[in-house]
Each structure stands twice: as structure tokens, then as C-alpha cells.
Amino acid sequence: MIMIFITNMRSMNWNMIIRKFVSIALATVLITGxxxxxxxxxxxxxxxxxxxxxxxxxxxxxxxxxxxxYTQFTQETGIKVNVVEGKAEELIEKIKRExxxxxADLFITVDGGVLNNAKQSGILQPVESSVIEGQVPAAxxxxxxxxxxxxxRARVIVFSKDRVKPEQxxxxxxxxxxxxxxxxxxxxxxxxxxxxxxxxxIALDGEEKAELWAQGIAANLARDPEGGDRDQAKAVVAGIGxxxxxxxxxxxxxxxxxDSEEVKVAEQIGVFFPNQxxxxxxRNISGAGLIKHxxxxxxxxxxxxxxxxxxxxxxxxxxxxxxxxxEKAEWPELLKSWGAFKAQEVDFAEFGDYNxxxxxxMNKVGWK
Ligand code: FE
Numbered sequence: 001m002i003m004i005f006i007t008n009m010r011s012m013n014w015n016m017i018i019r020k021f022v023s024i025a026l027a028t029v030l031i032t033g034x035x036x037x038x039x040x041x042x043x044x045x046x047x048x049x050x051x052x053x054x055x056x057x058x059x060x061x062x063x064x065x066x067x068x069x070y071t072q073f074t075q076e077t078g079i080k081v082n083v084v085e086g087k088a089e090e091l092i093e094k095i096k097r098e099x100x101x102x103x104a105d106l107f108i109t110v111d112g113g114v115l116n117n118a119k120q121s122g123i124l125q126p127v128e129s130s131v132i133e134g135q136v137p138a139a140x141x142x143x144x145x146x147x148x149x150x151x152x153r154a155r156v157i158v159f160s161k162d163r164v165k166p167e168q169x170x171x172x173x174x175x176x177x178x179x180x181x182x183x184x185x186x187x188x189x190x191x192x193x194x195x196x197x198x199x200x201x202i203a204l205d206g207e208e209k210a211e212l213w214a215q216g217i218a219a220n221l222a223r224d225p226e227g228g229d230r231d232q233a234k235a236v237v238a239g240i241g242x243x244x245x246x247x248x249x250x251x252x253x254x255x256x257x258x259d260s261e262e263v264k265v266a267e268q269i270g271v272f273f274p275n276q277x278x279x280x281x282x283r284n285i286s287g288a289g290l291i292k293h294x295x296x297x298x299x300x301x302x303x304x305x306x307x308x309x310x311x312x313x314x315x316x317x318x319x320x321x322x323x324x325x326x327e328k329a330e331w332p333e334l335l336k337s338w339g340a341f342k343a344q345e346v347d348f349a350e351f352g353d354y355n356x357x358x359x360x361x362m363n364k365v366g367w368k
Contacts, residue, residue, distance in 0.1 A: 054080045055299040058095060060088035060109040061286060065319035073306045079299045088114045095123045100293045105300040108150070110286040111192050112348025113199065113355050115147045120352070124289040129301050135308040140285060140325045142349075147289035148304050151313075151322035154341065155197055155282040157272040158244045158251065160236050169272045172201070172282070175243065176216020184217060185232040185244040188225040189362035193247060197282050198361060199354035203346045204279050207357060215365040217245075225368050230254060230262075237265045252321025252334055273341040283343040284351070286322070 059066065062085065070081035086094070088109040095102050107118055118124055124146040132141075132148055140149035157169055175184055187194065201210040222241030227234075232244035233254060254266035273281045288304050290297065306312055313329030316322045321334060 058091045058104045105294040107289045113352030116349040116352040125292045149325040151316045183242040184220040185241040189367040196351040198358040202354040203350040218367040249321040280342040280344040
């Protein structure tokens with residue numbers, strides 16, 4: 001091109017020369033651009049991203065045991081674990097927004113309803129692993145394996161050992177009767193733990209009975225709901241109420257607290273598993289979903305296999321006092337002392353299906 005330009009130069013005026021220069025410059029820019037664009041699209045396929053020793057998690061769990069488990073996984077496999085923490089709903093929105101370019105490989109959260117929301121929103125894909133199927137009972141996995149349970153949690157009745165005998169306790173329904181007027185403690189209805197508890201009653205007994213129960217609880221409260229689950233146990237020991245509805249793993253955390261006052265609280269309360277003769281104790285689940293556009297799918301599946309393995313499962317129980325999903329995992333002494341219990345048989349997806357109704361009921365009956 002330059003040769004042709006030089007040979008023609010004598011026959012051109014300055015105006016033409018400038019125009020020619022501009023067209024050559026533009027052509028050069030265009031060619032360079034095309035070459036580099038081809039280079040850009042070519043390089044990632046030359047080095048497949050699945051070869052990266054990394055797995056990226058978007059997590060709504062906020063427990064120390066999780067970080068410990070990820071470190072162990074990296075030590076065993078050399079696969080680095082990156083975690084973005086956030087609220088479950090926000091993380092689901094983020095993954096939807098990021099679409100195919102999301103860096104997320106796994107979505108980890110608590111609550112069966114939320115896990116089902118993630119599935120319904122189309123951000124997950126089925127996990128294919130016979131290892132996982134062998135480690136996690138079908139009832140603790142999504143029907144299409146789009147999410148896999150990592151741990152379960154029981155929402156029980158905790159009582160003052162001084163003022164209440166376990167024989168006085170029986171069911172969640174009983175807590176709504178007149179005999180517990182002014183004695184029941186439970187956190188706010190804004191807590192997903194309570195929303196899913198009520199959703200489970202809607203699934204088991206229907207909307208009408210569930211509403212009567214919520215009405216009875218709201219009428220029997222010892223005080224307006226405040227604080228988290230641990231604060232309900234503290235209020236029982238402080239004599240504000242006699243019984244509290246809370247998750248068992250918080251009792252474990254109180255027992256193992258660095259704060260001696262919290263240990264004293266744990267020593268003064270008893271744990272009661274309600275509805276053993278009827279529908280069973282309310283159980284919720286925490287789990288991991290495989291992201292549809294995961295770029296490190298193999299590593300992500302490996303991490304779920306690790307987290308549902310016996311050793312990791314025992315750590316969920318011994319460090320965070322959650323119940324293992326793997327039946328072979330060892331229980332710590334505290335869980336053993338509470339004993340095995342009959343759990344509700346409810347499809348976890350129903351917690352999501354009935355969430356709106358549960359919230360409406362709680363608002364209606366004045367459960368703040
Ligand atoms: Fe919690």
C-alpha cells in the first residue's frame with residue numbers, strides 16, 4: 001500500500017495526500033483491531049477456564065465453620081475457594097443480573113424456601129455426582145439435585161429448668177394455649193426461621209389452623225419480639241418468659257461461648273423436641289446450589305462432595321451444632337445428649353411456596 005502511495009505521490013496535490021494518509025491510518029487501525037479482537041476470543045478457549053484451580057462461592061451463610069471447611073478443602077485439593085458474602089435474595093438477584101458472565105460457581109444459603117427460590121429463578125443446574133447421592137439422603141436434596149443439603153437445623157422449645165418441667169411440654173400447638181399466656185418468647189416475624197416454621201404448619205395442617213396457632217403465639221408473648229434466637233434463651237433465664245422457640249445450634253453456641261455468662265444461660269435451659277407423637281419437630285435445611293453458568297463446575301461439584309463427606313459433616317456438627325445430612329457423620333456429645341428426634345416430613349420447597357401466606361398471617365395476627 002505504501003509503495004503504491006509513493007509512486008502516485010507526484011500526480012497528487014496536498015489535499016489528496018492528506019486524504020490518502022488518513023485512509024491508510026484508518027485501515028491500519030482497523031486491521032490491528034481485528035487481529036487483536038481475534039486474539040482476545042481465541043485465548044480463553046486455548047486455556048479452558050475449568051483448568052483453573054478455583055471455585056467461587058456466593059454465600060448467605062455466616063458461620064466460622066464454613067471458612068474452616070473451605071481452608072481444609074484447599075489444603076486437600078489445591079483448589080482455592082473465593083467467597084462473596086451477602087443476603088440470599090440479593091445474591092440471587094446478583095447472579096441473575098450477571099447472567100452468563102457471573103463468576104459464581106456455587107450459591108450457598110440457609111432455608112429450604114430460599115433454596116427453592118434460587119431454583120425457580122433459573123440460576124441453578126443439576127449436580128451430577130454418585131458420591132453426593134450416596135452421602136445425602138434424597139429427602140435432603142432438591143428433587144432435580146439443583147441444590148444439595150449441607151446441614152439441617154431443628155427449631156425447638158427451650159425452657160427454664162427452674163420453672164418448667166419437660167412433662168408440661170408437648171407440641172408447638174400447646175404453646176398457643178391459654179396456659180402459656182405471657183410466657184412465650186420468640187423473635188420477630190421478620191425472621192425467615194419463623195416464616196418457614198409457620199409455612200411448615202400451613203403445609204401440614206392448612207392455612208386456617210396455622211393462623212389460629214400464630215394468633216395464639218402472638219397473644220401469649222412475654223414481650224414484643226426483640227433480638228435473635230440467643231436473646232430468647234437469655235430472656236428465659238432472666239425470667240422474662242418461661243419458654244422460647246429457637247434453633248438448637250444456638251444453644252450449642254451458648255454452651256461453647258467465650259463469654260461465661262452465655263455458658264451459664266445454656267446451663268439453665270432445657271431443650272425439648274415438640275410434636276414427637278404427631279407431625280414431628282420443625283426442621284429447616286442449609287444447602288448449596290450449582291450455578292447454571294458455572295465456569296468451574298468440576299471444582300464446585302468436588303467441593304459439595306467434600307462438604308457432604310463424613311469428616312466435613314462432623315465439623316458442621318461439632319463446631320456449629322447443626323445436624324449433619326450425612327448419616328455416617330459423628331455427632332458431638334451435646335447433640336447426642338439431646339438424642340435423636342422425629343422431624344417434620346415436609347418438602348422444603350413448600351417453605352418457599354407458603355412464605356407469602358405465612359408473612360400475611362403474621363401481620364394479620366399482630367406478630368411483630
Ligand atoms: Fe442462624
